[in-house]
Structures are given as C-alpha cells and as structure tokens.
Amino acid sequence: MRQVEDALAVYEVLMAPEKGAVSAGPSTLQELLAAYQTSRAPRIMSKISFLLLDGLNTPVAAELAERWWDSDDDWEANVAVLAARGTGLLDRERLLRKVTGDSSVVAWTAIESLTGDGTPEEIAALHSVLRNPDQMWEGARVAATKRLVAIGGLDAEAVFQEWTFRPAEAPWRFDRSWLHRNAAQVVPRMIEALPTAWWYYEAPFALGELRAAEAVGPLCEAVLTASQPLPMIEALGKIGSADAVPTLVRLFEHADPKVRAAVLQVLGKLGGAELTVVAMAACDDTDVLVRQQAARVLVRHADARAVPLLLHLCETAHAAQAADALARIGDPRALPMLWHLFFHHPDKAARHAAGRGLARIDGADRGCWSTDPQAVRAYVWLLGHKPGWPRHALRRAIEHTDALVRARAAETCGRLADPAAAEDVRALLDDPDPRVRTAARHALDRLGPEAES
Template structure:
C-alpha cells in the first residue's frame, strides 16, 4: 500500500462484506471486490501487514481472503500466519492456509496435517485433498506410508491426488498396504489398483482379478487398466466378459487391456468385437487384431482397409504372410491419400509371394512412383514393358525408379531402354541408369558408359565409375 487511501479502500471493502445481508449475489460481488483489492496490495510491505491484521478478523470470509492472498506467493514471511490458520474453526480458512503452505512449513506441522486427513466428513473435502497434497510435498519419511494407509478410505477426488503422489514416488514399500486395500475391499481399492498397475506390481495380479470379478465394469476400469499394464495372462478370462458390458467405454478399455496382455483368447474376442455397434470399440478391435490376429483375421482386416482405420488394418495384414491380401494392398496403394498408408501398402506388395497386377499409368505421380518401386522389388521380367514405359514418364522420380528397377531384372532386353536413359535430362535418372547397367554387366559396358563417365553432373560420373568397378572393368 503506497498511501493511506489503499488502507481506507481495503477497510471499506471489509466493512461492506461484513455488513451485507446473506444474499448470494451481493455477497459474492463484495467478496470478489475485496479479493481483487487484496491481490493488488499484497505485493507491498504495508499491504502485507494490513492483510496479516485481516487474517485475525472476526468474519471468516475476511480471514479466508487474507490467508489465501498471503499464501498465494508461498512467501516464507507469511508462513507463520498460515500455520496458525490451520487451527481456525472455519473450514474455508483452513483450506486457504493449506493451499499456501510451503514444503518446509509442511514438515513443521506434519502431524497436524495428518489429523486433517478426515476420511469421513464430506464437508471437509477440500481440506482433506489439500492436506494430502501438502503431505506428499513434505520430506517427512512417514509421508508415503501415511498416504498409502489413508488411500483405502478416502473419497471424492482425494484418492486421485494420493494415487498420483504414490505413482510419482514409485516406492515399492507401499505395495503391501495397497494390496491390503484390495483384500479388504476398501473404498479406495480402485485407486490402489491404479498405483499397483503403474508400479508394475506383478504379485498384485490375483487380488486385482478378484476385485474385478466382484465389481461393476465402469467402477472397475482402473483394475482393468492395471491388469493390462501388468500383462497378466491369467486376467484375460475375467476381462473378456466385459466386452458385453453396456458401456462402450468399458468395452473399449477391456480390448485395450487384452491388447497389452495377449494370449489365446484375444484374437477371438477382437474378431467378435469388430461387429460392435460403437465405432470406438470397432476401431480398438481392429488395433487388437493388427497385433494379435491370426489367419482368421485376414478377412476382417482386409474389410477394415475400406474404412478410417486402414493403417492399423494394413499393419495387421503385414504380419500375416497371406497372398490373398495382395488385391487389398494394391487397391489401397492406388486410392489412399495418406503417405504412411501408401508406404505400408507398398511394403506389403514388395514382400508378397507373387508379383502384383499393378500398372504404372495412374493420374497421380505419387502413386506411379509407388507402383514402379513395388515392381522393381519383384524384378519380374514379365513387367519389362511397364518399366520401360515408365522410363518415359513425365515425373523424374518415376523415371529414376524405373531405371533402378530395370537394373534388378538383369535381362538383355533392358539394355536399350537403360542406354537411352543415360541421355535423360535429369541427372538422377542418368545416375540410376548407369548403376543399373553395371548390375546387368553387359559386354561393352565401358563403351556404353563412355558419355556417363564425362557427364557434367558428379553424381552421374560417380555412378558410372562405381558400375565399372563393380564389374572389374577398367575405367
């Protein structure tokens, strides 16, 4: 406060708040006005002194504003006031004090914080939550044991705060207490399940399965997720029935857990789930089949290639050595707009046991590039005509890939088109043609590459020299 007018303004706002009749709108307006003023003056030493005085005001709303403002900056000088406020008879004042406590102050009042963990009084919800947070921030060696013990009985969001604190700490010493919550069916057992899953406590598998069997699907989602993270194979029989739950979110989470777990039940369950009425469940089923599907999944994955989950479906088809997927991969390669999908389809076709029936004349040069790349990987002499025509394509990359593909076939009929490609206007094409001729290794290679050896572009000269060296021909 830089002058007495700030003090006068503050006192007037306090008087306004205290004097108001308890009508919600007017009291809220007065509360917000005083709080804004407090936030404005707390940065000044005189303002902080005035707020310290207000922290002992008879009206609990005034005390709440003063304590909350003093604690907003975690100022060490204000900590003694906040510590005293922890014993205030009004819940809102205690809550405000807890918000502003530093870890150092939490250490000094640790036992008091423990007493504030009232596990039954719902009216003190935020007091309990803030007390749990301050305990978690403290350095007292008892903090994790106390939080783990408390987790079994807290409600209304506090269990989430405690669970997150225990996960961050990652201390295995809390495991026995958490498993005990599962055995005794305590209210916080689902939060305990989350911690056990995050900590990858394998010995918790049995108790988690028992909790899952006795719980409603929606309520037990943390248990399902924990079992998935544990990759507990013995949990799969208890999770599969959740695929018939009324909630699509439960069905989706069950599939996600089965995806992590694997095992003999997963493929059949995912196949059935591809007929689910909810699109998110069907999408998850496709992802599961992509990872765990067997020959029974080929048809479903091929059908999924016509929908929005084409990449996941192709990923699954790439795992399955089945030439029946070739037409699907061909169609996807020529119709998709996604680069990663096109590349995946191309890899499937390149590894296929039989050459694809692809043709290079497509209006999109990107597709023509992919087609020529696939044909080159198969090195099928029956596709010489297609590759020779591709050397005349208007797209430079198509021509260069066609030259490289002809070099893999090593057939005498490739010599004329490759020799002609040495005169292509683009150095990329000329270089690939020189390399391809080296692979074919015809008689008279030195004379065929004569112009390439003195080409104006260094990449072409280098490719021609390398081709001669590879065939042990003199430069």
C-alpha cells in the same frame, strides 16, 4: 467460531476460476471493504477475495490482515490469512494455530500458505488435520497431504504409516515416487481396498503403477462385479499378465461400450489366441467406438482367420492399417484387394501399404494399364521387389516421357542387380533430367564395375 453465512463465498475464495477479475489498488479494496460493512453480498466478498488471491501488497491489505486475524467469522479470518500472505506478514507459529483451529476453510488456506522446510511442530499440526474425519475437512486434508509430501523426510512420511488418508488424500497423487518407496505396504492395503467404493480408482491405479503381479487375481475377481470396472481393466493392462485374459474375455459381454472398448485395448496389449476371435466379434458391435477399437486391434494383431474382415476394413477409413496387416499375414487371398488399393485408393498411405503387401506376398504380375505417371512410378517400384516378373514393362519405363518414371526405372534396375539391364541404364546417363542421371549413376554402382564400361 461462527461459520460463514454464505458457503458460495467460501468456495469462490478457494476455487476461484480466474484471478485478477478486479483491478488491484488500495482505493478499490477500500471501496469494497466499505461496501462489505453495509452488505455481506457474495459479489462483494468474491471481489475482495480475488484481490487478495492475487497477492495484493498494500498498507490497507496489511491492516486488514491484523484487523481480521482473530475474527470469529470464518470468511473474515480466511481473508486475513490471504492478506497476510500477500503482504509478507505470515508467521509460521500463527499459521499453525490456524491449521489446528476449528475452521476447515481457514485451515486449508493456512496450510497452502506454509512454505520452506517443515518443522516438527508443523508436521504434528498437519498430522492432526489428517486425523480429522469430518467430510468438511477434505480440502484441508488434501492440502495437508500435499504439504507433507513437499516437506519429505522420515518424520513427514511416518505420518502416512497410520493410513488415515482417504483416496483424494493419497500421497502418491502428489509424489509418484512415494508409491514405489512404500510398495510393500501399499500393495496389500490396496488389494484389500479393491471392493471398497471409495477406492474404486486409486486402488487399481496404485496396483497398476506398481505392476503388482500378486494383484491380478484379486483384480480379476473384483472387476467382474465392479460398478466402475474401467480403472481395474486399465490396471490389468499395466500389469500385463496373461492370467487376466480369460476374465477380460468374459468382460467383453459387459453392457457398457466403454468397458468393451477398454477390454479390447488391453487384450491388444496382452495378445493371446483369444484376441483375434474377440476382435472379429467386436467388428459387429452395436457401438461405433468398439468397432473402431476392434479394427485397430485387428490390423495390429490379427492372424489368417481375420483376412475376410481385414479385406472389409480395406474399404473403410482403416484401409492403410488393414493393408499393412494383410501384408504382415501374407495371405494370397489379399492380392486382389491390394492391387485395387495400389492403383486406385486416394490415400497415399493406403497405396503405399498395398505396395508393401504386393511386394511381400507371392503372386502373378497383373501389369499396369494406367497412363497416370504416379501409378506407373509405383508399379516400376514394385517391379524392383519382384525379380521373377517379366522385365518388358521395365524397359518401357526407361523410355517413358515422365522423368520420375525413368529415374524409378533406373533405381529398379539397380535393385534387381541384373547385368543385362546395364546397357539400358547407361543410356540414362545422358538424360536431360539431373534426377534421372543421378539415379542411373547409383544404379550402375550397384550393378558393378563391369556395367559402367
């Protein structure tokens, strides 16, 4: 068959970014066909293709399907398939002849036009497409794989047992369950394919999805010299084996900051004694994305060794997360910074995180010298988590002019469960603010029946 002269037109037929670019209608198609007879301009050819991709169903389209069905021109034959699809004139037997024909473009469109239950003849035709090694047939092979997956069943799956497909045609790209059904064959083949440039993505992806523990060693060996190591790093993270940690630590010296950031992310999942050391070193990385990933790892997994760095992070956009990490570690060195965040940080999340840290870490009461009711409320809340601290500030809070401070004071008295506070709490039962009265009643309930009398 004569190949279409304008490759761009074929591309636009199959990969058109927008359909319906030209208003549909028999007259419009007639005009375009008339123009096509005098000029095979790519613009005219594209407009015809757009119309038929939209499923135009008119007598003109039906006539066009028959007129061009056996054309020696690839583009015309391809348009005939589109026209037949839109007008409901497709015949499986005729389509299969297109599938097994000489044109990859027409075969691609014909395969995408196949619907319903597959037949043995269709499976055989699709199988022949997968066996065609020509690079020009890649689109048709992908379409054939997708169609075989849609057909399903033993006969369709048997086609893939020959493993003639390439990465873009891997059946698991269209049906993830296929990967798990055929794991026994997939794992050894994908391990073998790891050093192959073509399989740089799909092989690690398949091994990671299958959580193939036997692939950790080969992945660790391949990732150190891989030109594109990111998919392998991601696979090691999915598998989740601690055996990968030494290799990942070595990879942190990689020149690509994306690789270093990915290593940190995976190490954050795997944990281990090396994690804090690597993340601390990464805080001085030249790349901002690596430093940000290091900060995220530190605030989630750091131990006492990272306290100085976490204190520094409290002065950055990671203040809330860093304060939570300091609370988790429980190191008293964090107290001055936590007090500062507690009273002065503009972000509520950071103030709350600092409060949780102060509540958890033992330390002396520094008092509240602020007159801001919001700061006083937070401090009164903190008093409820510190039974050993003096109570004079709590008594002042009961008489505060801010209703929410008084309500918080009542809640704190209830939390501390100190019967000596019962008289002060009972005085709040007559408070003019209903929120305070409600808080006082709940606090007296917690103090016990004797407190209510």
